[in-house]
Amino acid sequence: MTGFPAKPSASAERSAQESLLLEMFQAAVGSALPQRCLPGRVPAPPLGRTVVVGAGKASAAMARALEGCWPASLSGVVVTRYDHAVACDAITILEAGHPVPDAASVEAGRRILEAVSGLTADDLVICLISGGGSALLSALPPGVSLEDERALSKALLKSGATIEEMNCVRKHVSLIKGGRLAAAAAPARVVTLAISDVPGDDPATIASGPTVPDPTTRAEALAVVDKYALELPAAVRAWLASPDSETPKPSGGTEPDCRMIATPQRALEAAADVARKAGYTPFVLGDAIEGEACDVGLDHAGIARQIVARGQPVRAPCVLLSGGETTVTVRGDGRGGRNVEFLLGLLTGLQDLPGLFALAADTDGIDGTEDNAGAIISPSSSARASAAGLSADEHLARNDAYSFFAALGDLVITGATLTNVNDFRAILIDAAHPVQEQSTS
Structure with a gap:
């Protein structure tokens, strides 16, 4: 396969969590070679x-x-x-x-x-x-x-x-x-x-x-x-x-x-094995998730917030895994792809949730028509975007997610992998956070 390991951020070396996400993506792709x-x-x-x-x-x-x-x-x-x-x-x-x-x-x-x-x-x-x-x-x-x-x-x-x-x-x-x-x-x-x-x-x-x-x-x-x-x-x-x-x-x-x-399911199972060996509980949300990429990102953000706040449906440290093929209704003239658009939707829905990293990428190595497979977000993504004068909402309105992550140096570029089991998404919640007690009243 071409390009692995994926190119690091232009601004810094990858963190251990980001490296683990890339390892899971590589395992998913490798299972389908x-x-x-x-x-x-x-x-x-x-x-x-x-x-x-x-x-x-x-x-x-x-x-x-x-x-x-x-x-x-x-x-x-x-x-x-x-x-x-x-x-x-x-x-x-x-x-x-x-x-x-x-x-x-x-x-x-x-x-x-x-x-x-x-x-x-x-x-x-x-x-x-x-x-x-x-x-x-x-x-x-x-x-x-x-x-x-x-x-x-x-x-x-x-x-x-x-x-x-x-x-x-x-x-x-x-x-x-x-x-x-x-x-x-x-x-x-x-x-x-x-x-x-x-x-x-x-x-x-x-x-x-x-x-x-x-x-x-x-x-x-x-x-x-x-x-x-x-x-x-x-x-x-x-x-x-x-x-x-x-x-x-x-x-x-x-x-x-x-x-x-x-199949996408086997690719998710390969990634789950990597997560499990690294000490994270894998939780597969599904291998056939569809819908508007941004909306799917918002839905995944809601699940992540529930994990942090309630320990449901799984307790951290964990990794949420999903596959399928989202869609993008093109309304703007920006550069994008369904995986980076998913990540922008996820980022807007996380509301600066701590301890969370995510990767979304196409297993063929090409997200839409661009040169990237996808991108990565980290707990610092929102702050770095603000410092750079980048608005996630504005980039979503233009279907310009590629430019957003390119400016942050967080694109994942692998080259053609010579296989294709659709989109791969992994959300890593790094450490356990205090779980709010549910009201019994």
Whole structure:
């Protein structure tokens, strides 16, 4: 993995508590590295050919891990984000745009559909899927241009829609997502190895489920469009209005063979082990937390205050752990990401609570579109921000959390980790504080 240990603050060395938070983050990411979690999950070689395809931020690293443990010949093509390529021997690695698709995404879709065409029942397709695949893997419907798809992606990213809602729309504006890739590979057997970056680990949502029958409908996709008042290109709306936009649906037949090789829950458990060994009680709030990033931060602050004041739901010293994927409804023109926006919300809700440190970061190493994975806050964050003339509320209003933490020197920068099990959040409450007695009157 690139960049670990994370770069320290520009103004000072990390404290012991901050170093522990970074160690927990590293353990979470390490648990999901393809070379660690992919071997042992692969199917047996087929009688015929083995063709490998895939898409996502971790797909190239997954391809390299697969080559290292596969006992027979194979070929194929996968697409990953720019600067995420890993050299492979037999599998072609392509790079494309993320989070907005580009011409390379369209070429990748064409190459992958070509790779699975003309196969037989004796052949095997191994599909390597991880987060980011929705943008990286594109196959345009008739009449829809790349610029139309880019406009759709940008509108969805700014809308505040959940990942499930966004991918519901994406699946219906594609000829490769929502189970269409598996349909193109028939009658070959398809086995999907997936690294989950979505709440609930739903294989139909990860990278918009190219090998999984889609339970959502085009009517639901149009409902998402209406819910968020998305301004769609005319060609996209016309396609969604057509019955041809409907995706393959689950049937009563054989279930798709989809194997989760890494999940957010396992990443949180790895971090919990680190906390426990350091003398802190880990408390996992959940691996599938969604909502507006700032609001989720405020909710986490309320839990932290209850711990300090009441010793509930766990007594300090402890670490609160959570994962999932929050959203940011973009209203300003600042630089940000959902993890740093979460931290600003948390900071405003803590009200200078003593003895508290927190880290929030994306396990892929990129928070939104910036160069940081996330950031850290400490008991001195509010005072240092005031001394620097920084207002958390003003930066939140501009969606400019990146600039806030950059000015404090508290960004966490790791580089691309080559995996992705979604957001990681850890709140460390360092020492026990006097617990107020609850009234019995």
